[in-house]
Amino acid sequence: MSSIIFGPVYSRRFGKSLGIDLSPSRKQCNFDCLYCELEPANTMDHYEDVISVYEVMEALKKALKEHPDVDFITLTANGEPTLYPHLSELIDAIDQIKGEIKTLILSNAGTIDDPKVQETLLKLDEVKLSLDCATQSCLKKLDRAHPGIDVEKIKAGMLAFKSKYHGPLVVEILVVKTLNDRPEEIARLNEYLLKLQPTRIDLGTIDRPPAYDVKPVSYEELLAVSKLFDASLPLYIVSRKKSEVRASSYTDQEIVETLAMRPLSPDDIEVLFDNESQKRVEKLIKEGKLQVIESNGVKFYKNA
């Protein structure tokens, strides 16, 4: 059994976060994604090994004594955290002790059509839901969801949740080579995300050894995929593969054209633009031709 609490881990998007693993004994998930960093496992629609709220709270209180300065308490699992049967009660208990610390869940969204799950997640300060596919055939092939999980129900569930939720809702899309990087699949995702209007979309690819033989896309391919989405969507490219990219020189016009197609984060600007081009970006901001906007803690450069 691994430990219930892990971290703190640091990220640009969520600051300093303490993680809670609601399934420390083994993988318990309603998906068996081809890219999962855990071993392949049969899917399930409820936890078989259940830890108590008391155990979680004792471990959390101890960790918070050591790390009182965290920004987030993140509910996650070796599997899917919304399958934890005491989630609502646990969030209430965390709320009693968390003070200014925010709560966040990382869910695969496979249960979001369940009104009870929606009610529970409404109590959180921030929610991150995965959506790799907008079609059932893709969900079946890539995320290998438990029988009965339907992508149309997931999409309807997310819309219903978003209509009630006032906190930031982040959607995560993990792009896998030849599986969900086809323009037709991205077009369906784009169409849906324009309706959903999440606070931010994190677009990433595989960066840890996957359970099955599937391949990541390169940073350039991820960037190409990002350009298939509507430029109004707040899309953030998350990729450790950025380090493999060589920065290039861009003219003023090329910078403006590039950012018209897709607003970019400072990370992307650093990776793609050489030093001279980065200075041009600053100049274009001063001239009012570009602007910097902030979306849920992430800055974006875009056309004015």
Ligand code: SF4
């Ligand atoms: S949802 Fe997460 S834990 Fe479950 S199979 Fe997919 S990647 Fe693994």
